[in-house]
Amino acid sequence: MSQKRPPRAGSKRAPAAAPSKTAKAGAGAAPGAKAGKAKPAARARGPQRVVTVTDIANAIGVSRATVSLVLRGSPLVPADTRARVEAELKRQRYVYNRGAANLRRRTSSSVALVINDLANPFFAEFAAGVDEALGEKGYVTLLGSTGESPERQQAVLASLMEHTPAGVILSPAEGSDAAQLHKVLDARANVLLFNRELAGADDWGFLGLDNQHGAQLATEHLIALGHRRIAFYGGHADSSSCRQRRAGHAQAMKRAGLPVDPAWLIESAPNRLEAAARTGELFGDQAPPTAAVCYNDTVALGLMLGLLARGIQPGKGFAVTGFDDIPEAAVTTPPLTTLAANPRERGRQAAQLVLAQIDEGAVPRRTIAPVTLSVRESSGVTLK
Numbered sequence: 001m002s003q004k005r006p007p008r009a010g011s012k013r014a015p016a017a018a019p020s021k022t023a024k025a026g027a028g029a030a031p032g033a034k035a036g037k038a039k040p041a042a043r044a045r046g047p048q049r050v051v052t053v054t055d056i057a058n059a060i061g062v063s064r065a066t067v068s069l070v071l072r073g074s075p076l077v078p079a080d081t082r083a084r085v086e087a088e089l090k091r092q093r094y095v096y097n098r099g100a101a102n103l104r105r106r107t108s109s110s111v112a113l114v115i116n117d118l119a120n121p122f123f124a125e126f127a128a129g130v131d132e133a134l135g136e137k138g139y140v141t142l143l144g145s146t147g148e149s150p151e152r153q154q155a156v157l158a159s160l161m162e163h164t165p166a167g168v169i170l171s172p173a174e175g176s177d178a179a180q181l182h183k184v185l186d187a188r189a190n191v192l193l194f195n196r197e198l199a200g201a202d203d204w205g206f207l208g209l210d211n212q213h214g215a216q217l218a219t220e221h222l223i224a225l226g227h228r229r230i231a232f233y234g235g236h237a238d239s240s241s242c243r244q245r246r247a248g249h250a251q252a253m254k255r256a257g258l259p260v261d262p263a264w265l266i267e268s269a270p271n272r273l274e275a276a277a278r279t280g281e282l283f284g285d286q287a288p289p290t291a292a293v294c295y296n297d298t299v300a301l302g303l304m305l306g307l308l309a310r311g312i313q314p315g316k317g318f319a320v321t322g323f324d325d326i327p328e329a330a331v332t333t334p335p336l337t338t339l340a341a342n343p344r345e346r347g348r349q350a351a352q353l354v355l356a357q358i359d360e361g362a363v364p365r366r367t368i369a370p371v372t373l374s375v376r377e378s379s380g381v382t383l384k
Contacts, residue, residue, distance in 0.1 A: 133348040194206075203364065230292065231282055329376075
């Protein structure tokens with residue numbers, strides 16, 4: 001029997017058909033009616049009811065407090081009672097609403113980590129360090145990736161904030177706006193920015209690398225090897241970390257009395273593929289550079305691939321340096337000269353800084369981590 005659609009709310013017309021006799025019998029037949037011929041009315045299927053702590057407690061005859069203690073992993077619950085509760089949770093397919101629990105307790109056991117480029121090995125190492133340090137203190141990591149999109153970043157943060165994390169570690173996407181981020185991040189959130197500085201975010205903590213000094217060290221190293229035409233390759237100039245590294249390169253060149261040719265400041269996305277594709281821009285009609293300080297290791301590895309495609313041997317026909325010292329840097333061919341930033345340790349440091357705000361009420365502060373030059377074969381031999 002097909003089910004009739006109920007009249008719309010507010011309709012002035014009464015239903016055209018009268019209820020059937022079987023429907024009357026099912027709804028409330030008089031005594032003596034033939035119940036055997038009546039069929040139960042079809043039940044409308046609404047949203048599945050959410051199983052509650054009360055349901056679990058009533059089913060096995062324990063208190064709601066006992067069920068809550070089991071959900072929080074409390075050692076106060078006897079083993080046999082815990083087993084009964086856990087079995088009933090599984091039978092009823094109970095789902096723990098951690099967000100609601102956090103609101104009740106005004107606490108959270110999670111920290112959000114939002115990365116601008118998870119494809120970059122540096123950030124994979126950084127995320128591993130964050131997760132290690134948070135796990136040691138009983139926190140879990142809520143991970144999000146923005147793919148360098150400010151719009152995606154807003155959506156990811158809005159979603160993560162629904163879980164009421166105790167803190168947020170954010171490596172901002174290129175083009176991020178602090179005013180927009182303040183709209184989505186709870187005023188009570190313990191926020192730590194990593195790697196890229198944002199104007200108008202002075203109320204948040206910041207952890208960065210000593211970008212300017214690092215690029216200066218790399219450039220001075222190449223100058224000491226006899227190079228005079230040294231490019232800065234990769235990154236986008238509107239990124240704070242790229243600006244700082246370019247400034248370090250320019251400072252070393254100026255101190256050595258060497259010009260910085262604008263044609264040798266090559267921008268590219270900080271990834272291997274685009275860095276390889278734009279290698280030709282280093283070799284115009286004028287005398288090309290003989291070395292390049294790269295924005296990061298991934299760019300450096302891409303440039304080395306681009307050089308090989310042009311028949312130029314990195315470390316022999318052209319000197320290359322990177323920045324970050326990702327694990328691959330030491331085992332590539334040739335091994336990459338780079339600035340060691342120890343990304344996993346930086347991740348642990350970021351976690352420790354945000355936990356200090358959460359657990360100790362520490363005031364957000366600006367922290368700059370040092371980098372060291374690790375000399376390998378990609379920068380070549382002395383040209384003097």
